[in-house]
Amino acid sequence: MKKLRQPLWILRSLAVLAGGASILSCFSNRQNEGAKLYETHCSNCHGSQGEGLKRLIPPLAGADYLVQHRAELACLVRKGKQGPLLVNGVDYNQVMPPADSHLTDSQITNILNFVQTSWGNKGEIFTIREVSEQLRGCGGSDGR
Incomplete structure (x- = not known):
């Protein structure tokens, strides 16, 4: 036995x-999916350190816009942005192209969380549910 x-x-x-x-x-x-996705889809414009490009492309590092417009960030990534916006007291008015349509809600969540916690940003972490709800509001959720 x-x-x-x-x-x-x-x-x-x-x-x-x-x-x-x-x-x-x-x-x-x-x-590290958020960092990898940021590098692939965002860093060409916003910079590898979120520094932006002078008065052409807004910074993400230390950007007050991330806090003030939290409820719009997922749709901004999915749909892009056209028209003026104010970041850290500086006006920007360039077109931000939409993210690739093959990015899932989960991948957008990871990108946003990478931005929220990088370069000294201390933003609140997004949940997949929160991002999916934001994206449903702008017709951009894929449910994944």
Whole structure:
């Protein structure tokens, strides 16, 4: 009997370890997704450090706009922006093109959270539910 219990205990332990490693890899694969997505879709205009481009493209680093317009940020990423906006007391009036339509609600959430927590920004983190609700409001949610 003892010989049977020992292999079962070892097999159960291995199964738990394998499951734990599998779960950890799921989280680590997405850990830096916001930074990667920002680099691919946003940094060409807003800069690798969120610095913007003089009076042409607004900064994201330390931008008061992120706090004042939180409820509009997901739609701004999905749909883009045309017309004037004020960031840190500076007027900008360039077209911001919409994000690629293949970005999911989850990916937009990750981009926004990267911006909210980078370059000294201390914004409140977005939930996927909050972003999806914002996007439904502008007809831009994909439900993913």
